[in-house]
Amino acid sequence: MKSIAVSKASLGELKVIQDLGRTTFFETFAASNSEADMRTYLEANFSEEKIRTELNNAESLFFIAWDGEEAVGYLKINVGHAQTEEQGDEALEIERIYVKSSHHGKKVGQLLYEKALEVAKSLNKVYIWLGVWEENPRAIRFYEKNGFVAFDKHIFKMGTDEQTDIMMKKNLK
Template identity: 65%
Template sequence: MEYIQIKKATTYDLFTVQHIGRETFIETFADSNTEEDMSKYLENSFSDSRLTDELNNPDSLFYIAWEDDKPVGYLKLNTGIAQTELQDQKALEIERIYVKSSHLGKKVGQLLYEKALDVALQKNNSYLWLGVWEKNPRAIRFYEKNGFIAFDKHIFKMGDDEQVDIMMKREL
């Protein structure tokens, strides 16, 4: 693996974030969901207008993992009212750590997580939290290895399918 650099994303990176998001979501979840549900989710969650709004939101931060000039993953963080659920001013939500399948197991996810941890510490957050699909054991193990514990569950709508996410947190 070449050197991985984590850089803050802006609206200029819209298409990079969009491409990585769609590609990694398909790689990770297509086998477990209907084509119709996947299509609905991808169209809604990675549309130009939605991603532009998210990239412009001062309470959301995006970071892209670059291997030389090739994007291989990204991180999305939320604070304040941008958080998907808790909206606790003391918390930082990790909404997404997406890594291309070609780079799984190569520490890209760990580098993105460490960036989230650095941001949380700089912002004096009390804890990090996230939701992870109960049928994604690889991700659950990753977060447990990094000190997260389950504290609740919530429903994640994947198209018309209601799926259960495990909510996890790590105190800082």
């Protein structure tokens, strides 16, 4: 494997983000959700219009992990009003870190997390936060290993299914 490169995504990479989003979300959660809920979620959250709006939002940033010419994962972070839950100006949200299953265990998620940490520090944020599905122990362990602790819960709507996310944060100061 070549070394993984992480680069900031632009509007010109909308299709790459859309394809990565659909592929990685499906790989991660299809087995635990109904086909109808999965289809509804993918159509709503990875439409060209929604991704374009997110890429054009100055308070959201996307980064793509590349293994040579292949996009293998991505990161979406939010600050300010782009955060999915109001956390104020002191916070940076990691909304998504997703990696293709072919690259699990190859430190791609760690590189994407480190990019989020770098951005948070450059913006002088006090903490980073995220929501992680309570039934995703692999992700929970990853965030705990990186110093995150649970601080709350919220409901994540997966099609018609209401699921509980554990909200986790890491203080930076």
